[in-house]
Amino acid sequence: MKYTALLFTVALSSGLSAQNITDTAHHEAFIRGVYDRALEGQYAYNWLEELCKDVGPRLAGSEGAENAVRWAKATLDTLGFDTVYLQEVSVPHWERGEESCYFTESKEALSMCGLGGTAPTAREGLTAKVIEIPDVDDLENYSREDIEGKIVFFSAPMRQTYINTGSAYGEAVKKRFIGAVEASQYGALGVVIRSVTTKKDDAPHTGSMTYSGAYRNIPAAALGYLSADRLQRALRENPELEITLKLANTMYDRTTSYNVIAEVRGKTYPREIAIAGGHLDSWDLAEGAQDDGAGAVQSMEAIYLLIQSGYEFKRTHRVVLFMNEEFGLDGARTYAVMADSLNEDHVIGIESDGGGDVPRGFSIQALQSGVEAVKSLRWYLEPYSLNEYSVGYSGADIGQLNNDYNILLGYRADSQRYFDYHHAPTDTFETINARALELGSASMASMLYLLDQYEVRP
Amino acid sequence: MKYTALLFTVALSSGLSAQNITDTAHHEAFIRGVYDRALEGQYAYNWLEELCKDVGPRLAGSEGAENAVRWAKATLDTLGFDTVYLQEVSVPHWERGEESCYFTESKEALSMCGLGGTAPTAREGLTAKVIEIPDVDDLENYSREDIEGKIVFFSAPMRQTYINTGSAYGEAVKKRFIGAVEASQYGALGVVIRSVTTKKDDAPHTGSMTYSGAYRNIPAAALGYLSADRLQRALRENPELEITLKLANTMYDRTTSYNVIAEVRGKTYPREIAIAGGHLDSWDLAEGAQDDGAGAVQSMEAIYLLIQSGYEFKRTHRVVLFMNEEFGLDGARTYAVMADSLNEDHVIGIESDGGGDVPRGFSIQALQSGVEAVKSLRWYLEPYSLNEYSVGYSGADIGQLNNDYNILLGYRADSQRYFDYHHAPTDTFETINARALELGSASMASMLYLLDQYEVRP
Numbered sequence: 001m002k003y004t005a006l007l008f009t010v011a012l013s014s015g016l017s018a019q020n021i022t023d024t025a026h027h028e029a030f031i032r033g034v035y036d037r038a039l040e041g042q043y044a045y046n047w048l049e050e051l052c053k054d055v056g057p058r059l060a061g062s063e064g065a066e067n068a069v070r071w072a073k074a075t076l077d078t079l080g081f082d083t084v085y086l087q088e089v090s091v092p093h094w095e096r097g098e099e100s101c102y103f104t105e106s107k108e109a110l111s112m113c114g115l116g117g118t119a120p121t122a123r124e125g126l127t128a129k130v131i132e133i134p135d136v137d138d139l140e141n142y143s144r145e146d147i148e149g150k151i152v153f154f155s156a157p158m159r160q161t162y163i164n165t166g167s168a169y170g171e172a173v174k175k176r177f178i179g180a181v182e183a184s185q186y187g188a189l190g191v192v193i194r195s196v197t198t199k200k201d202d203a204p205h206t207g208s209m210t211y212s213g214a215y216r217n218i219p220a221a222a223l224g225y226l227s228a229d230r231l232q233r234a235l236r237e238n239p240e241l242e243i244t245l246k247l248a249n250t251m252y253d254r255t256t257s258y259n260v261i262a263e264v265r266g267k268t269y270p271r272e273i274a275i276a277g278g279h280l281d282s283w284d285l286a287e288g289a290q291d292d293g294a295g296a297v298q299s300m301e302a303i304y305l306l307i308q309s310g311y312e313f314k315r316t317h318r319v320v321l322f323m324n325e326e327f328g329l330d331g332a333r334t335y336a337v338m339a340d341s342l343n344e345d346h347v348i349g350i351e352s353d354g355g356g357d358v359p360r361g362f363s364i365q366a367l368q369s370g371v372e373a374v375k376s377l378r379w380y381l382e383p384y385s386l387n388e389y390s391v392g393y394s395g396a397d398i399g400q401l402n403n404d405y406n407i408l409l410g411y412r413a414d415s416q417r418y419f420d421y422h423h424a425p426t427d428t429f430e431t432i433n434a435r436a437l438e439l440g441s442a443s444m445a446s447m448l449y450l451l452d453q454y455e456v457r458p
Numbered sequence: 459m460k461y462t463a464l465l466f467t468v469a470l471s472s473g474l475s476a477q478n479i480t481d482t483a484h485h486e487a488f489i490r491g492v493y494d495r496a497l498e499g500q501y502a503y504n505w506l507e508e509l510c511k512d513v514g515p516r517l518a519g520s521e522g523a524e525n526a527v528r529w530a531k532a533t534l535d536t537l538g539f540d541t542v543y544l545q546e547v548s549v550p551h552w553e554r555g556e557e558s559c560y561f562t563e564s565k566e567a568l569s570m571c572g573l574g575g576t577a578p579t580a581r582e583g584l585t586a587k588v589i590e591i592p593d594v595d596d597l598e599n600y601s602r603e604d605i606e607g608k609i610v611f612f613s614a615p616m617r618q619t620y621i622n623t624g625s626a627y628g629e630a631v632k633k634r635f636i637g638a639v640e641a642s643q644y645g646a647l648g649v650v651i652r653s654v655t656t657k658k659d660d661a662p663h664t665g666s667m668t669y670s671g672a673y674r675n676i677p678a679a680a681l682g683y684l685s686a687d688r689l690q691r692a693l694r695e696n697p698e699l700e701i702t703l704k705l706a707n708t709m710y711d712r713t714t715s716y717n718v719i720a721e722v723r724g725k726t727y728p729r730e731i732a733i734a735g736g737h738l739d740s741w742d743l744a745e746g747a748q749d750d751g752a753g754a755v756q757s758m759e760a761i762y763l764l765i766q767s768g769y770e771f772k773r774t775h776r777v778v779l780f781m782n783e784e785f786g787l788d789g790a791r792t793y794a795v796m797a798d799s800l801n802e803d804h805v806i807g808i809e810s811d812g813g814g815d816v817p818r819g820f821s822i823q824a825l826q827s828g829v830e831a832v833k834s835l836r837w838y839l840e841p842y843s844l845n846e847y848s849v850g851y852s853g854a855d856i857g858q859l860n861n862d863y864n865i866l867l868g869y870r871a872d873s874q875r876y877f878d879y880h881h882a883p884t885d886t887f888e889t890i891n892a893r894a895l896e897l898g899s900a901s902m903a904s905m906l907y908l909l910d911q912y913e914v915r916p
């Protein structure tokens with residue numbers, strides 16, 4: 001509650017003192033400068049091009065991820081931080097092999113990819129009849145006899161009618177994450193799902209899945225939306241139809257990777273820490289521009305914009321580029337454990353992991369006093385089209401730091417396009433609009449600045 | 459002021475009657491249904507694909523424009539309107555011929571296009587030295603001697619620092635519209651401009667320009683952003699450099715085209731008219747997905763969504779697809795003159811002509827009472843991310859209907875990407891996101907519904 005009272009005086013009182021009016025005008029001018037430099041400099045956009053085109057896909061444990069770590073360290077080294085360092089993270093090492101799915105008789109191929117962490121099939125593939133079941137919850141309408149020895153095809157599309165696509169994703173992702181476990185209980189030999197996506201194209205969307213020790217680890221893959229349509233039609237014509245699924249992936253021993261951290265020390269409260277974070281890893285098939293190259297470069301730029309302005313940080317600020325959000329959150333967990341063991345006081349966290357589209361606002365994860373403190377600042381950012389402030393989930397990575405003494409914010413980009421590309425080979429640099437991306441960095445920077453200036457905490 | 463009092467009672471009073479609460483809940487449910495049908499049906503998105511891919515470019519006066527009129531009439535005929543008809547419009551007929559621009563000595567080509575309505579060059583082209591001048595206002599720093607006999611290169615980029623790109627466009631477009639007139643006063647032989655765009659690619663952006671009877675009509679073309687950079691660098695190395703500009707376009711006699719109008723008659727106030735409009739024409743080099751295919755199909759869908767729901771319209775509602783917004787606003791002027799001569803009472807107009815991106819809100823052109831009436835409805839639409847309500851300009855087409863007795867609204871899609879594609883060959887169907895487009899149609903439909911239900915007028 002430390003400075004909340006001051007904050008309300010400045011932002012809400014109708015009797016502003018001369019000093020406070022000066023402060024307010026100064027803050028407004030500072031923020032305007034932040035946006036100007038982001039929009040003119042386009043640093044994040046240029047970094048993202050390097051990350052997507054020079055580094056490319058960067059699944060944790062892969063050579064791509066190592067290259068990404070090197071790239072991020074080298075880039076951050078040039079930006080005027082006090083220190084830039086790597087933090088060791090143990091990560092899984094799974095590699096996709098050759099894979100395919102086709103109608104057994106006609107050999108007609110379906111657009112597909114294995115889900116992240118799926119078990120492989122036998123070398124000759126898995127050939128079986130298919131039973132179409134809309135979603136995981138519908139399994140209860142079937143008997144073991146219906147399913148045993150077959151490949152379950154979870155065919156339900158992601159719902160289009162939610163306004164925030166994140167809500168639709170939350171509902172739809174169940175079939176991807178636990179579809180194999182659930183189907184395996186009924187004796188299924190494998191699972192194919194309709195990709196979890198908002199777009200009716202034929203790009204397959206991968207993503208993490210889980211197994212349970214209690215049942216066989218059956219292979220699981222995602223079909224492109226249009227391929228799922230084709231399979232659906234084919235099954236209506238011939239319910240005895242067989243498909244062949246081939247997956248030749250390998251799970252290796254765990255390996256070492258890194259969080260990349262850049263820090264600028266606070267002058268007034270060096271032991272209080274504010275972080276801006278995104279994750280550096282991506283899926284193996286994707287350039288990972290939206291997920292989460294955008295968030296990584298925005299986090300870098302957010303603090304760089306403040307450094308560049310000559311801003312005197314009150315608190316210590318860190319960029320944290322987390323490793324392996326996609327496949328187990330190892331980087332975030334490691335970071336949180338380390339922070340705890342060092343007794344670090346993380347006061348503020350902002351994560352960007354919802355794509356690089358135009359800014360909408362922030363989701364606030366904090367006690368009510370923290371929520372109110374953040375909302376009292378919103379008028380500073382309304383001229384920049386940031387007008388949606390919700391309460392709840394901040395982000396998967398910084399969420400690991402959640403406690404009653406800090407304020408965690410999820411930077412919210414517009415969600416409409418995000419799940420068109422999420423985890424698919426179509427998640428490329430070309431889907432990013434320079435201005436949308438830069439407005440996001442500037443929004444994060446401005447929020448960090450205000451929280452630091454007003455010394456906000458819950 | 460007719461129903462504004464009622465409106466405030468329903469929307470703002472804390473003592474809602476049981477009847478009013480029921481009405482409010484009914485409106486909320488109705489609007490939810492409108493969004494559901496738009497997002498699931500994706501009618502506008504499918505129509506836009508036909509308009510962009512089957513019809514293609516449709517500059518007023520061209521065969522493409524004729525095909526667009528036929529397509530729109532045929533499509534509207536299937537949607538359950540009471541009447542669908544064409545309204546004759548006289549339009550100019552300008553045709554682009556072969557064109558090029560290159561460094562005279564090296565023959566190295568620059569990416570370019572002639573501006574809309576430019577005079578042609580001589581057959582062998584115009585070869586001359588180039589003088590780089592940032593913008594039209596900078597001409598006053600030069601003498602006739604500096605400029606005479608040369609090609610003026612207006613090199614200033616569109617400013618990146620405005621948050622709304624429309625503001626930056628307003629500033630930047632001067633060089634395109636009056637650059638030739640102004641340079642001609644100094645004896646320039648031609649004009650090339652840096653394309654008016656937010657994106658640093660090499661697509662040239664055309665658009666309308668004007669001439670004045672008092673000076674020679676000199677030819678004018680736009681260079682792609684990167685080509686403008688190249689010309690700038692080349693001039694720094696060699697200020698004596700010559701370029702050759704060739705434009706072989708032709709201005710023919712005016713011809714006849716059409717506004718396409720679809721109407722559903724109001725049951726309570728049939729003589730009061732509400733319209734949803736966009737323009738059907740595009741530039742000749744563009745599929746015109748953002749400008750303004752999106753607005754055309756959203757206008758169609760907005761009223762179709764209401765018809766489809768079985769809604770009993772109080773007022774008469776029209777879709778108006780205006781012809782030739784780009785090259786003289788002939789359709790809008792003709793429509794306004796006709797409306798005036800028929801003594802029609804246009805109460806409401808909503809125009810979509812800012813691209814098909816995610817919804818942001820509405821710009822309101824009305825007396826203060828009308829502005830307040832619209833704003834009092836905004837809480838219905840906030841769950842759909844419509845939260846920016848500004849006062850001012852509605853749209854170029856419906857703006858022709860502006861008077862003190864009506865409310866004109868500009869539907870405002872997010873502006874960040876719009877000028878990346880505006881008037882360029884890159885303005886294609888692929889730049890449109892289905893959900894963003896559909897949310898726009900639903901937003902327009904919901905606003906029309908509320909204005910009709912509450913019988914709003916200024």
